[in-house]
Amino acid sequence: MTQPTMQQVAEAAGVSTALVSLVMRGAPNVSDKRRALVLKAVDELGYRPNVLARNLASRRTHTLGVVVNDLHNSFFAEMVDGIQTTAAANGYRILIGNGQHSRRGEADAIETLLQLRVDGLVLAGAVVTEGEMERAAKSAAVVAIGRTASSLEIDTVNCDESVGARLVIDHLVSLGHRRISHIDGGSGAGAATRRQGYEAWMREYGLGDCINTAGGDFSESGGYNAADELLTLHPRPTAIFAANDLSAAGALDRVEDAGLDVPSDLAIVGYDNTGLAAMHHLSLTTINQPRGEFGRIATELILQRLDDGRSTAVHHVVAPTLVVRRTSGPHVEASREGEVAS
């Protein structure tokens, strides 16, 4: 279990440890002869550099820490892909810390990563306080995805939720909808901005009177209950804009239970473009956030601080896009006429 050291490799190859170090780091000024000698020894001994010692001595880990708020949320997976790809392309490795969905867990993960002396830290959907982020920023380059930060030391990457809301309203209005209700995300991350965007764009279209928000909590059952509430309205809304896909799915359930047809009786639009939305079964119109892009940009921001020495904060805002699927369609007055006729 005890591993060979650079010292042993040096002895086996008949050179100095400094030379072995150079070879291991791929330095250019090493003769082919010695390089071969060293590599042979490395191979025979099964030598594996001790990153701990290396990092300690070089005061640089070339490692980025990624703290995800919740591993269960597949939203983060693509983000991590983007981070990992960009990091690898620049000679950095990544280490993932799991926030376990709590502020405490997140703080622990950050601490662990900082103790390991990561060069940079990507906080994805972090719920820790800004103070904790600033504290972290004293030891590493920090970028937060999906939240704001006012410190000069912290960069951010966000999606323009207002644009997202606008895309939804634009889409629905162009389909002839006017009574567009919203199912919000309660106190969840991003819920407030989405709701504000909804209200702002409704007013922009002169539909201030039609603004109507039912309380949700980003969950399926929350969406179900909110839809239940919306269905009792007179006149009934012709479209529902849910704050995320899961609650849209819940709403869809409730609406279909009521015997209404989606989208002809009622259109439903979600948010996030999760795997769920793409399922044939649901085929939900939704807003897509470029998650891989988030990761890529976040990583680049860190690299700028690390390698280019930038020291002012950059706040990146990315525009979301609309993905049209089955659950949205032209407004049809059928159901209302039906009511009148009966």
Next chain:
Amino acid sequence: MTQPTMQQVAEAAGVSTALVSLVMRGAPNVSDKRRALVLKAVDELGYRPNVLARNLASRRTHTLGVVVNDLHNSFFAEMVDGIQTTAAANGYRILIGNGQHSRRGEADAIETLLQLRVDGLVLAGAVVTEGEMERAAKSAAVVAIGRTASSLEIDTVNCDESVGARLVIDHLVSLGHRRISHIDGGSGAGAATRRQGYEAWMREYGLGDCINTAGGDFSESGGYNAADELLTLHPRPTAIFAANDLSAAGALDRVEDAGLDVPSDLAIVGYDNTGLAAMHHLSLTTINQPRGEFGRIATELILQRLDDGRSTAVHHVVAPTLVVRRTSGPHVEASREGEVAS
């Protein structure tokens, strides 16, 4: 950006670095007076122990590496929770490496973690070769989840797929089904054992004649196409056992497109009990694997090697359970009678 060291803390507190070290590690034989002195200095300087140096000096990292094959698969999230909880309870922290769904990515992640000198390594759904696992086992305690290993150095944790298949067949047969078809997972992990279990238990019930497998690939569209194929059979199967939830969802789609009712015309059972299956909209009967349990057991196996010095391999097999939801119900001959009547 440069961080305070133990040296500085010692000076500030007017004690030796050795004493600071003792305080940081919570040693018992330190007077309250000095301890307070040290903690005060730590706090004022914002000192954070350098894990790199600590690990280097102590030759122990108290860190477990977790390599997940694919972060996108939420299957692993619960497993990681189990690992993390158990590890934390025993004074270990975890670091997650992402295999990026490829053998190469996995090998890289393993190498990174080993270079960091993790004490143990949990390979979740790993696709690396056994040789690579054995190589890793030379440097850390290794346990593989969801695959076999013959080395004495490697423990494993697996689910008994045969029992899973049996639970499904038992359930369907007890509901009166006989013509139970299978949608398999092609060459995916676990697909073969699930298919074999299906066939074995069908024979056990004397239903060898009804064995019928349509090729899938663990995907939604694969399930859809397989169901398409199964619906052309005469007589048509009355139940479908899909190798995972996603293909079950695809099958469900196809079956409902055909105007058949689930479960009265055709029952559908999935496998894995993913979040998908739990959705009200699908409400899929499926097989649950105790994922958190996997993680817990895997971690305990590692701790046994690490702290108790076990040196023989242990292969743990866990039993899955059946989760009955909406998509399975008694066999009703209605559709067939309907055909006869027309």
Next chain:
DNA sequence: CGTGGAGATGAGAGCGCTCTAATCCGGAGG
């Protein structure tokens, strides 16, 4: 054949911590 200089190699001092062995200290016991 001597010389200069660029490229290749080596010596050695840390990096920040742990850990062993040695030292210190205060009070119980004589």
Next chain:
DNA sequence: CCTCCGGATTAGAGCGCTCTCATCTCCACG
């Protein structure tokens, strides 16, 4: 008041590597 003892404290030698200099090679050039 001295001795002794055990807990509290410290000195100092590493852990395995990097990095700065110093040194050594070797060959083109005069």
